[in-house]
Amino acid sequence: MNDRALQDDVIRALADAPYRASAEWRGRGLVDAGKVERFARFLARHFYHERIVHFFKYSRALARVTARWPEAVLRQPGFDALLATAVLGERATAHAVARLVTAYVAGEEVPYHKDLLRYQEAMMVVEAGPRVWRDTGRDDDRPAVVPPPPPPPPPELVEGTELLELEYDLPTVLPQLLQPWTTPPEAPRRATRLIVARSRHGRVAVARASDAIASVVRFADGARTVDDLARAAGLRPGEIAATLRDLTEIGAVRFSTGS
């Protein structure tokens, strides 16, 4: 094992609690296990503090009336219990932490609160997962603005992409929540569908999802060709091209090149 791989092993031990507890890691005897455990817990609290403050910023704004600050969960027994299984950046851990937050801040202060919590939870969970930190020029999965011709490879939904069906039109109220207010702003009660996706570099994007987008998300399985997908989704050639372009731009769809 070279030094770079050894450093990766130390980083993994700090990020991955089950690995840190494994005989494989402990058998290496590289570090003081007690100190590593303490530092790993410090890192976990820092890691999720940043994400909770960022993704649950609307709940933080509402804390003016709820008095429930999302990041308070980091000092509660539920979070301490999670630390034994937490893997920093992993989707399952992000989901578990987000669930702790939503359970804590849930309430009836605004009628769209349930939608708001689902939205924030989705943003935090979609952000999780491995990412590309630097372009090496070897990757062949970078999103294309248009499918490479000819013939375009089968499009597939990027893992973690989520469609949200909401009861309220949240995008109209979100900016207002972050502005000064005395009573919480209202959201129009109107069925709203959003798509939340992440670029391979980790940037989370959210957009209103048309029927065409919802259809493509449903059928883009990495096996159907673009023509098959258009037929399954009931879209004309111009519509499928535009929809795929929009979805690749936000990181929701990529073009499978096989293995």
Place this chain on the structure above:
Amino acid sequence: MMVGAFYNPHLGAELAAARNIDHLAMADPPAAGDRHWPAIKQRYTLLLHDYLGQLSEPLDDRAIERARSLAGLYDSPWVAEHFQCLHTEDGTYNLNYVFPPLYTEEFLARFVTNANALKARLDQPLVMENIPGFFDVHASQMPEPVWLRRFFDATGTGFLLDLPHVWLEAHYRGLTPQAWLAEFPLEHVVEVHVAGVEQDRDLEGPWIAPTAPSDAMLDFMAHALTRCPATRAVTFDAFSPSLTADVLFSSVDRIRAAL
């Protein structure tokens, strides 16, 4: 000697009007809606102190262009990066917090090569900041100060000396900060960071916090500056939404008084 702080956007109005601060370090690019940014840019010398990448690997063109663009935007007299290796090479694990590399020959060669490559692409000098280790990894081959000296000798980059990092390492090694500091290559120091430390529950000991530096830390700073003849700036190193204007301004005043 310039005395400054970090740009904390939530304190933008106060910083735009302040008179006792010479420079601001920029940890993040200005937000699109930051109404204080034009005044800040006009008023201050700005230091690029963003996350550019980790120099255990070469920075890709995208990261270098971003660094060049930010340095140009700020008209920064130098560009800062950290001695850190915080995510695995494949991007699976990420600590999201500064973490030092193994102090080995292999990592020294990697950092020297990649820092020289970055330096060659920048229009400003590169300075590198030391990162504290909470625990030793037995695979390291030399003490951190020796590794740093060899790095600076091989690259000609400047040293951004973070004094609380030295102070914490000395604490956890059972040394006096002055004795540990004496091991470092202080003749390369261009900028000094000063900050407060607080007890951390997870670490069961002190760690960096967005709080005022203690009198002992300021005495340590005064001692360090007598041994760093090329220092051009001292920066109060606190960047957090929880930082108050009072702590920021009083800390800068106390740093200035201690010089």
